[in-house]
Amino acid sequence: LSVILKFRKDEYEIEPGVTVRNALEMVNISPESVLPTRNGQLINDEDILEEGDVIRLVAVISGG
Protein backbone atom coordinates (compact mmCIF):
# COMPACT_ATOMS: atom_id res chain seq x y z
CA LEU A 1 0.00 0.00 0.00
CA SER A 2 1.23 3.44 -0.83
CA VAL A 3 0.17 6.95 0.13
CA ILE A 4 -2.26 8.88 -2.05
CA LEU A 5 -2.16 12.67 -2.25
CA LYS A 6 -5.30 14.24 -3.72
CA PHE A 7 -5.15 17.80 -4.97
CA ARG A 8 -8.06 19.22 -6.94
CA LYS A 9 -8.57 16.73 -9.79
CA ASP A 10 -5.07 15.23 -9.51
CA GLU A 11 -3.88 12.19 -7.57
CA TYR A 12 -0.29 11.36 -6.70
CA GLU A 13 0.96 8.04 -5.37
CA ILE A 14 4.07 8.06 -3.22
CA GLU A 15 5.96 5.73 -0.91
CA PRO A 16 5.17 5.97 2.84
CA GLY A 17 7.73 6.99 5.46
CA VAL A 18 8.28 10.60 4.43
CA THR A 19 6.94 13.77 5.98
CA VAL A 20 3.98 15.59 4.43
CA ARG A 21 6.31 18.46 3.52
CA ASN A 22 8.75 16.13 1.76
CA ALA A 23 5.90 14.38 -0.06
CA LEU A 24 4.57 17.69 -1.34
CA GLU A 25 8.00 18.74 -2.53
CA MET A 26 8.37 15.40 -4.33
CA VAL A 27 5.25 16.13 -6.41
CA ASN A 28 6.13 19.82 -6.90
CA ILE A 29 3.37 21.27 -4.75
CA SER A 30 4.41 24.19 -2.56
CA PRO A 31 3.70 23.25 1.08
CA GLU A 32 2.85 26.91 1.70
CA SER A 33 -0.03 26.81 -0.79
CA VAL A 34 -2.04 23.90 0.64
CA LEU A 35 -3.41 22.49 3.89
CA PRO A 36 -3.05 18.72 4.25
CA THR A 37 -5.99 16.80 5.74
CA ARG A 38 -6.42 13.14 6.68
CA ASN A 39 -9.93 11.82 7.30
CA GLY A 40 -11.15 15.39 7.25
CA GLN A 41 -8.73 16.51 9.97
CA LEU A 42 -5.85 18.92 9.51
CA ILE A 43 -2.40 17.42 9.94
CA ASN A 44 0.88 19.28 10.25
CA ASP A 45 3.54 19.20 7.57
CA GLU A 46 6.05 17.31 9.73
CA ASP A 47 3.73 14.30 10.15
CA ILE A 48 5.13 11.07 8.74
CA LEU A 49 2.91 9.49 6.10
CA GLU A 50 1.96 5.88 6.65
CA GLU A 51 0.85 3.06 4.38
CA GLY A 52 -2.69 3.53 3.15
CA ASP A 53 -2.90 7.20 4.06
CA VAL A 54 -5.12 9.27 1.80
CA ILE A 55 -4.20 12.93 2.11
CA ARG A 56 -6.53 15.54 0.69
CA LEU A 57 -4.88 18.87 0.02
CA VAL A 58 -7.00 21.99 0.46
CA ALA A 59 -5.87 24.81 -1.82
CA VAL A 60 -5.40 28.04 0.08
CA ILE A 61 -4.37 30.51 -2.61
CA SER A 62 -6.94 32.82 -4.07
CA GLY A 63 -6.40 35.70 -6.40
CA GLY A 64 -8.06 38.55 -8.15
Added chain:
Amino acid sequence: MKCRKCSQKAIINMRQHRLAMCKEHFLDWVPEQVERFIHKYQMFSRQERILIAVSGGKDSLALWDILFRLGFESDGLYIGLGIDEGIHYSEKSRQLAETFAKTRNLRLLTVEMRDEYGETIPQIAERTTRGQCKPCAVCGLSKRHIMNRIARQGGYHVLATGHNLDDEVAVLFGNTLNWEVGFMARQGPVLEANHPGLVRKVKPLFRFSEREVAAYALLRGIEYIHEECPHAVGSKSIIYKEILNQMEGQRPGAKLNYYLTFLKAKDNGLFSIHAQEQINTLSTCPSCGQPTTANGDCSFCRIMIKK
Protein backbone atom coordinates in the same frame (compact mmCIF):
# COMPACT_ATOMS: atom_id res chain seq x y z
CA MET B 1 5.32 17.51 16.42
CA LYS B 2 3.64 18.85 19.54
CA CYS B 3 1.74 22.02 20.39
CA ARG B 4 4.01 24.67 21.92
CA LYS B 5 1.42 25.41 24.60
CA CYS B 6 0.10 22.04 25.77
CA SER B 7 2.17 19.26 24.17
CA GLN B 8 -0.89 17.82 22.40
CA LYS B 9 -0.39 16.82 18.77
CA ALA B 10 0.06 19.91 16.59
CA ILE B 11 -2.24 20.39 13.59
CA ILE B 12 -0.36 23.34 12.14
CA ASN B 13 3.28 24.24 11.95
CA MET B 14 4.02 27.92 11.31
CA ARG B 15 7.66 27.82 10.37
CA GLN B 16 7.99 31.61 10.07
CA HIS B 17 7.08 31.90 13.76
CA ARG B 18 8.78 28.62 14.78
CA LEU B 19 5.43 27.79 16.30
CA ALA B 20 3.33 24.62 16.13
CA MET B 21 -0.10 24.39 17.73
CA CYS B 22 -3.01 22.09 18.43
CA LYS B 23 -6.50 23.01 17.24
CA GLU B 24 -7.64 24.50 20.51
CA HIS B 25 -4.64 26.75 21.02
CA PHE B 26 -4.46 27.81 17.37
CA LEU B 27 -8.11 28.91 17.52
CA ASP B 28 -7.32 30.97 20.63
CA TRP B 29 -4.06 32.32 19.26
CA VAL B 30 -5.50 33.78 16.02
CA PRO B 31 -8.01 36.18 17.62
CA GLU B 32 -5.50 37.11 20.33
CA GLN B 33 -3.05 38.12 17.63
CA VAL B 34 -5.71 39.96 15.63
CA GLU B 35 -6.65 41.98 18.71
CA ARG B 36 -2.98 42.75 19.29
CA PHE B 37 -2.57 44.01 15.70
CA ILE B 38 -5.79 46.06 15.83
CA HIS B 39 -4.34 47.82 18.85
CA LYS B 40 -0.73 48.03 17.62
CA TYR B 41 -1.68 49.56 14.27
CA GLN B 42 -4.49 51.66 15.80
CA MET B 43 -7.09 50.24 13.41
CA PHE B 44 -10.24 50.89 15.43
CA SER B 45 -11.59 51.01 18.95
CA ARG B 46 -14.45 49.13 20.59
CA GLN B 47 -16.61 52.23 20.33
CA GLU B 48 -16.38 52.39 16.55
CA ARG B 49 -18.75 50.78 14.04
CA ILE B 50 -17.07 48.50 11.54
CA LEU B 51 -18.27 47.48 8.10
CA ILE B 52 -16.63 44.29 6.84
CA ALA B 53 -16.45 43.63 3.11
CA VAL B 54 -17.65 40.04 2.83
CA SER B 55 -17.15 38.03 -0.35
CA GLY B 56 -18.12 34.54 0.84
CA GLY B 57 -14.46 33.55 0.75
CA LYS B 58 -12.35 32.28 3.63
CA ASP B 59 -10.58 35.53 4.47
CA SER B 60 -13.55 37.85 4.87
CA LEU B 61 -15.66 35.28 6.72
CA ALA B 62 -12.76 34.38 9.00
CA LEU B 63 -12.29 38.08 9.74
CA TRP B 64 -15.97 38.53 10.55
CA ASP B 65 -15.89 35.44 12.78
CA ILE B 66 -12.83 36.75 14.63
CA LEU B 67 -14.22 40.25 15.18
CA PHE B 68 -17.51 38.73 16.34
CA ARG B 69 -15.65 36.50 18.81
CA LEU B 70 -13.67 39.50 20.04
CA GLY B 71 -16.89 41.43 20.64
CA PHE B 72 -16.45 44.22 18.08
CA GLU B 73 -19.62 45.76 16.61
CA SER B 74 -19.45 44.82 12.95
CA ASP B 75 -21.85 44.49 10.03
CA GLY B 76 -21.07 42.78 6.73
CA LEU B 77 -21.37 44.08 3.19
CA TYR B 78 -21.80 41.66 0.32
CA ILE B 79 -21.53 42.97 -3.25
CA GLY B 80 -23.21 40.76 -5.88
CA LEU B 81 -20.93 41.03 -8.89
CA GLY B 82 -23.05 38.85 -11.16
CA ILE B 83 -20.27 36.39 -12.00
CA ASP B 84 -21.69 33.08 -13.12
CA GLU B 85 -19.38 31.47 -15.69
CA GLY B 86 -21.31 28.22 -15.47
CA ILE B 87 -20.53 27.64 -11.79
CA HIS B 88 -22.95 30.20 -10.24
CA TYR B 89 -19.98 31.81 -8.53
CA SER B 90 -21.69 34.96 -7.22
CA GLU B 91 -24.88 33.15 -6.29
CA LYS B 92 -23.00 30.57 -4.21
CA SER B 93 -20.86 33.27 -2.59
CA ARG B 94 -23.93 35.23 -1.57
CA GLN B 95 -25.61 32.17 -0.08
CA LEU B 96 -22.53 31.41 2.01
CA ALA B 97 -22.29 35.01 3.25
CA GLU B 98 -26.00 35.02 4.10
CA THR B 99 -25.83 31.69 5.91
CA PHE B 100 -22.82 32.86 7.91
CA ALA B 101 -24.63 36.04 9.00
CA LYS B 102 -27.92 34.30 9.74
CA THR B 103 -26.44 31.56 11.90
CA ARG B 104 -24.65 34.17 14.04
CA ASN B 105 -27.48 36.71 14.01
CA LEU B 106 -25.28 39.29 12.30
CA ARG B 107 -26.40 42.05 9.92
CA LEU B 108 -25.44 41.63 6.28
CA LEU B 109 -26.01 44.46 3.82
CA THR B 110 -26.16 43.48 0.16
CA VAL B 111 -25.68 45.40 -3.05
CA GLU B 112 -26.48 43.61 -6.30
CA MET B 113 -24.77 45.23 -9.26
CA ARG B 114 -27.56 44.12 -11.58
CA ASP B 115 -30.28 45.67 -9.39
CA GLU B 116 -28.51 48.91 -8.46
CA TYR B 117 -26.57 49.64 -11.64
CA GLY B 118 -28.45 47.59 -14.23
CA GLU B 119 -25.39 45.57 -15.23
CA THR B 120 -23.16 42.84 -13.88
CA ILE B 121 -19.38 43.20 -13.69
CA PRO B 122 -18.78 41.03 -16.79
CA GLN B 123 -21.31 43.14 -18.71
CA ILE B 124 -19.65 46.40 -17.68
CA ALA B 125 -16.25 44.97 -18.55
CA GLU B 126 -17.44 44.00 -21.99
CA ARG B 127 -18.44 47.50 -22.99
CA THR B 128 -15.53 49.45 -21.50
CA THR B 129 -11.89 49.75 -22.51
CA ARG B 130 -10.84 49.24 -18.89
CA GLY B 131 -12.16 45.69 -18.81
CA GLN B 132 -11.78 44.44 -22.34
CA CYS B 133 -9.19 41.81 -21.55
CA LYS B 134 -10.41 40.84 -18.08
CA PRO B 135 -13.14 42.14 -15.79
CA CYS B 136 -10.80 42.27 -12.76
CA ALA B 137 -9.94 45.97 -13.20
CA VAL B 138 -13.62 46.96 -13.41
CA CYS B 139 -14.41 44.63 -10.52
CA GLY B 140 -11.77 46.18 -8.22
CA LEU B 141 -12.79 49.70 -9.15
CA SER B 142 -16.50 49.00 -8.60
CA LYS B 143 -15.97 47.22 -5.27
CA ARG B 144 -13.81 50.06 -3.91
CA HIS B 145 -16.42 52.61 -4.94
CA ILE B 146 -19.40 50.71 -3.54
CA MET B 147 -17.68 49.72 -0.30
CA ASN B 148 -16.77 53.34 0.36
CA ARG B 149 -20.26 54.55 -0.58
CA ILE B 150 -22.07 52.10 1.70
CA ALA B 151 -19.67 52.74 4.58
CA ARG B 152 -20.26 56.51 4.27
CA GLN B 153 -24.01 56.20 3.92
CA GLY B 154 -24.24 53.86 6.90
CA GLY B 155 -22.11 56.10 9.10
CA TYR B 156 -19.47 53.42 9.69
CA HIS B 157 -16.18 54.61 11.16
CA VAL B 158 -14.08 52.08 9.35
CA LEU B 159 -14.19 49.60 6.48
CA ALA B 160 -12.38 46.31 7.17
CA THR B 161 -11.27 43.88 4.50
CA GLY B 162 -9.94 40.33 4.80
CA HIS B 163 -6.64 40.96 2.99
CA ASN B 164 -4.01 38.57 4.30
CA LEU B 165 -0.21 38.65 4.19
CA ASP B 166 -0.07 36.83 0.85
CA ASP B 167 -2.47 39.33 -0.74
CA GLU B 168 -0.45 42.24 0.53
CA VAL B 169 2.92 40.80 -0.39
CA ALA B 170 1.74 39.87 -3.90
CA VAL B 171 0.62 43.47 -4.49
CA LEU B 172 3.88 44.80 -3.07
CA PHE B 173 5.88 42.40 -5.24
CA GLY B 174 4.02 43.57 -8.38
CA ASN B 175 4.56 47.20 -7.44
CA THR B 176 8.24 46.60 -6.70
CA LEU B 177 8.80 44.88 -10.04
CA ASN B 178 7.49 47.98 -11.79
CA TRP B 179 8.70 50.52 -9.20
CA GLU B 180 5.20 51.86 -8.84
CA VAL B 181 6.17 54.14 -5.97
CA GLY B 182 2.83 55.95 -6.09
CA PHE B 183 0.99 52.70 -5.43
CA MET B 184 3.55 51.70 -2.79
CA ALA B 185 2.99 55.02 -1.01
CA ARG B 186 -0.67 54.17 -0.50
CA GLN B 187 -0.28 50.50 0.39
CA GLY B 188 -0.53 49.47 4.03
CA PRO B 189 -2.66 47.83 6.72
CA VAL B 190 -4.35 51.14 7.55
CA LEU B 191 -5.44 53.56 4.82
CA GLU B 192 -6.40 56.82 6.44
CA ALA B 193 -9.41 58.83 5.30
CA ASN B 194 -7.17 61.62 4.07
CA HIS B 195 -9.81 63.30 1.93
CA PRO B 196 -13.48 64.23 2.45
CA GLY B 197 -15.71 61.44 1.13
CA LEU B 198 -13.25 58.70 1.99
CA VAL B 199 -13.76 56.14 4.74
CA ARG B 200 -10.82 54.73 6.69
CA LYS B 201 -9.81 51.23 5.54
CA VAL B 202 -8.10 48.57 7.61
CA LYS B 203 -6.79 45.03 7.07
CA PRO B 204 -6.71 43.24 10.44
CA LEU B 205 -5.46 39.94 8.93
CA PHE B 206 -2.51 41.45 7.09
CA ARG B 207 0.08 39.62 9.19
CA PHE B 208 -1.46 36.17 8.76
CA SER B 209 -0.50 33.99 5.84
CA GLU B 210 -3.23 32.77 3.54
CA ARG B 211 -2.54 29.27 4.85
CA GLU B 212 -3.10 30.34 8.45
CA VAL B 213 -6.38 32.07 7.59
CA ALA B 214 -7.57 29.02 5.64
CA ALA B 215 -6.64 26.78 8.57
CA TYR B 216 -8.61 29.01 10.92
CA ALA B 217 -11.68 28.93 8.64
CA LEU B 218 -11.52 25.13 8.30
CA LEU B 219 -11.03 24.53 12.00
CA ARG B 220 -13.87 26.88 12.92
CA GLY B 221 -16.14 25.02 10.52
CA ILE B 222 -16.78 28.13 8.44
CA GLU B 223 -18.47 27.27 5.15
CA TYR B 224 -16.75 29.35 2.48
CA ILE B 225 -16.50 29.26 -1.28
CA HIS B 226 -13.60 27.03 -2.26
CA GLU B 227 -13.78 27.73 -5.98
CA GLU B 228 -11.52 30.40 -7.35
CA CYS B 229 -13.21 33.34 -9.09
CA PRO B 230 -13.25 32.11 -12.71
CA HIS B 231 -11.76 35.41 -13.86
CA ALA B 232 -8.83 35.21 -11.41
CA VAL B 233 -7.44 31.99 -12.89
CA GLY B 234 -3.97 32.73 -14.25
CA SER B 235 -3.98 36.24 -12.78
CA LYS B 236 -0.74 38.01 -11.94
CA SER B 237 -1.53 37.97 -8.23
CA ILE B 238 -1.73 34.17 -8.21
CA ILE B 239 1.53 33.87 -10.14
CA TYR B 240 3.22 36.24 -7.69
CA LYS B 241 1.86 34.30 -4.74
CA GLU B 242 3.25 31.05 -6.11
CA ILE B 243 6.69 32.60 -6.62
CA LEU B 244 6.66 34.11 -3.14
CA ASN B 245 5.61 30.78 -1.63
CA GLN B 246 8.58 29.09 -3.27
CA MET B 247 10.80 31.66 -1.54
CA GLU B 248 8.95 31.12 1.73
CA GLY B 249 9.56 27.37 1.46
CA GLN B 250 13.30 27.97 1.23
CA ARG B 251 13.37 30.81 3.72
CA PRO B 252 10.54 30.77 6.27
CA GLY B 253 9.54 34.29 7.21
CA ALA B 254 10.59 35.83 3.88
CA LYS B 255 7.10 37.15 3.08
CA LEU B 256 6.51 38.68 6.50
CA ASN B 257 9.97 40.21 6.55
CA TYR B 258 9.49 41.67 3.06
CA TYR B 259 6.25 43.33 4.10
CA LEU B 260 7.29 44.53 7.54
CA THR B 261 10.54 46.04 6.26
CA PHE B 262 8.50 47.79 3.55
CA LEU B 263 6.24 49.28 6.23
CA LYS B 264 9.30 50.36 8.21
CA ALA B 265 10.81 52.04 5.16
CA LYS B 266 7.49 53.75 4.56
CA ASP B 267 7.34 54.93 8.18
CA ASN B 268 10.85 56.29 7.76
CA GLY B 269 9.61 58.49 4.94
CA LEU B 270 10.86 56.59 1.89
CA PHE B 271 7.62 57.28 0.00
CA SER B 272 6.45 60.43 1.76
CA ILE B 273 7.00 62.72 -1.25
CA HIS B 274 4.86 60.44 -3.41
CA ALA B 275 2.20 60.12 -0.71
CA GLN B 276 1.93 63.90 -0.36
CA GLU B 277 1.79 64.34 -4.14
CA GLN B 278 -1.19 62.01 -4.27
CA ILE B 279 -3.05 63.79 -1.52
CA ASN B 280 -2.44 67.10 -3.29
CA THR B 281 -3.85 65.80 -6.58
CA LEU B 282 -7.08 64.46 -5.07
CA SER B 283 -10.29 66.29 -5.81
CA THR B 284 -13.95 65.48 -5.24
CA CYS B 285 -16.04 63.75 -7.90
CA PRO B 286 -18.96 66.11 -8.65
CA SER B 287 -21.29 63.15 -9.31
CA CYS B 288 -20.71 60.92 -6.28
CA GLY B 289 -18.66 62.97 -3.83
CA GLN B 290 -15.85 60.42 -3.59
CA PRO B 291 -12.21 61.40 -4.07
CA THR B 292 -10.61 61.13 -7.47
CA THR B 293 -7.32 62.01 -9.13
CA ALA B 294 -9.21 62.93 -12.30
CA ASN B 295 -10.48 66.37 -13.25
CA GLY B 296 -14.22 65.95 -13.09
CA ASP B 297 -15.99 62.64 -12.60
CA CYS B 298 -14.19 59.71 -10.95
CA SER B 299 -13.39 56.56 -12.95
CA PHE B 300 -16.42 54.68 -11.63
CA CYS B 301 -18.88 57.44 -12.50
CA ARG B 302 -17.32 57.84 -15.96
CA ILE B 303 -17.81 54.14 -16.62
CA MET B 304 -21.40 54.17 -15.42
CA ILE B 305 -22.31 57.40 -17.27
CA LYS B 306 -21.05 55.89 -20.57
CA LYS B 307 -23.90 53.35 -20.53
